[in-house]
Amino acid sequence: MDVGTAETRALDAAEDLFYRRGVHAVGMADIRDAAGVSLKRLYQLFPSKEQLVTAFLRRRDGSLRASLAAHVDRRQDPDQRILAVFDWLRKWFAEPSYRGCAWVNLFGELGATSPAVAEEARxxxxxxxxxxxxxxxxxxxxTELADQxxxxxxxAITMAAITGSEAPALRARAAAATLLDASR
Amino acid sequence: MDVGTAETRALDAAEDLFYRRGVHAVGMADIRDAAGVSLKRLYQLFPSKEQLVTAFLRRRDGSLRASLAAHVDRRQDPDQRILAVFDWLRKWFAEPSYRGCAWVNLFGELGATSPAVAEEARxxxxxxxxxxxxxxxxxxxxTELADQxxxxxxxAITMAAITGSEAPALRARAAAATLLDASR
DNA sequence: CGACACGGAGAACCAGCGTTCTCTAGGCTA
DNA sequence: TAGCCTAGAGAACGCTGGTTCTCCGTGTCG
Structure with missing residues (x-):
């Protein structure tokens, strides 16, 4: 297996397992088993578990935001593009594997002890x-509207994770529509 | 030391340490040292670490919401009472020990492996x-306004934790005021 | 054909930690 | 005062897991 393939498979396994179960509940041996990449190779690619964590977060940041942008780009109207963000959320929340925001979860788990993870979240x-x-x-x-x-x-991301419902996406969309109207 | 005092001191230590550093970064020995309560006594009061975690969450739920209610009760006007929620958030965010919502953090850390913690968050x-x-x-x-x-x-709780700024409280307050106006 | 570099499997090492056990000292009761 | 119950300090136990090491098979190059 070439280096690029090994790296991809390691990151795939890390993303799946760390997101699903959290970091401390997943051992490097679990990553090895899921990725089919030996421990030796894993540690050549990522010298420590923490670096594997930050690497998967960085890759996920790209893919998640690309997915959002692709969904938004299906709309032309600028207001509709904003509301499309919340439609994308609803689709995301409906996935069976949904378990909140990886950065928020990992910030809660490791933010206090790992500055690197806290920085990725930021x-x-x-x-x-x-x-x-x-x-x-x-x-x-x-600009203030974007902050809101x-x-x-x-x-919505937090509430959907904790309640296991996709309703927060609808609530957030309605609130966003109100804020849009008010700033017209 | 009587049982009540030991329980209070154990919960105080648990709340301080688990909130500050997360659960898996704090050992029962750390709790013992901070509380000045022997391991034997700790395990008599809380038969497992997980039960200590849920006990501190339950106590914190009461005190946190009492603090919020006390702040809100300083206002008479119903609209102002709603906005007071966000003033309370700002005060909370400004505390040096602020590190987000304990339930969200612990849900991220343990939600996937501990149904009891996930339930406390819910x-x-x-x-x-x-x-x-x-x-x-x-x-x-x-009712829909409350959900929003x-x-x-x-x-705001999440963003304040990750960015280390209290500004999200102000942004949230402004958005809340807009939503209030729109639902008049 | 032979030496060698590479990579994988799995053991080994070491530290941390949840939980339990042992031992001892102190105080209470008869 | 003698026996007993309690509680605490700390060791012990067992397990997990991050990281490293050993050993062996394979393929390649001279």
Missing amino acids: LHKDAMLGYLRELAAAAGRP LLLLVEG | LHKDAMLGYLRELAAAAGRP LLLLVEG
Whole structure:
């Protein structure tokens, strides 16, 4: 198996297992078994478990935001593009594997002891805010609206995880529509 | 030391340490040292670490919501009482020890492996929703407003934890005011 | 054909930690 | 005062898991 394949499979396994069960509940041996990549190779690619964690978070940041952008891009109208964010959330929440935001979960688990993980969370949320600001600006809305939308997004992500319901996406969408109307 | 004192000191230590560092980063020996309660006594009071965790969450649920209610009760006007929730958040976020919502953090860390912790999180959020519904009803607003306010509260709690800023409380308050205006 | 570099499987090592056990000292009762 | 119950300190136990090491088979190059 070549290096690139091993890295991809390791990150796939890390993403699946760490997201599903949390970091401390998953051992490097579990990653090895799921990825089919030997421990020796794992440690050559990622010198420590923490670096495997941050690597999977960085890759996930790209794919998650690409998925969101792809969904939003199906709309033309700037206001509809903003509301499409919440439709995307609903689709996400409906997935059986949904278990909240990986960064929030890992921040709760490791934020206090791993500055690297805390920083990944900060970067991810900052990127989300940046994207929402672009959407708000395109819709001729003030920056502050994007900050408020981010709170709705994060709140919905958390509540959907804890309650196991996708309803928060609908509630957040309705609130977002109200905020949009009010800032017209 | 009598049993009641030992229990109080154990829960104090658990709340401080588990909230500050997370559960798996704190050992029972750390709890013993911080509480000044022997391991034997700890295990008499709480037969397992998980039960100590759920016990501290339950006690914290009471004290946190009492603190919120006390702050809200300083206002008479029903609309102001709703906005007071966000002033309370700002005060909370400004505390140096602030590290997000204990239930969200522990849900991220243990939710996948401990149904008891996941259930505590659900109960806590449900209680918060119930309280917001009371406030909304008193202000003559529909139930749906309370659900939307909860998203703002949760989003602010998360963002304040990750960014280390108290600004999310102000953003959430502004959004709440807009939603209040729109549902008048 | 032979030496060698590489990679994998799994053992080994070591530390941390949840939980239980042992031993001892102190106080209470008869 | 003698016996007993309690509680605490700390060791012990058993397990898990991150990280490293050993051994062996394979394929490659000279």
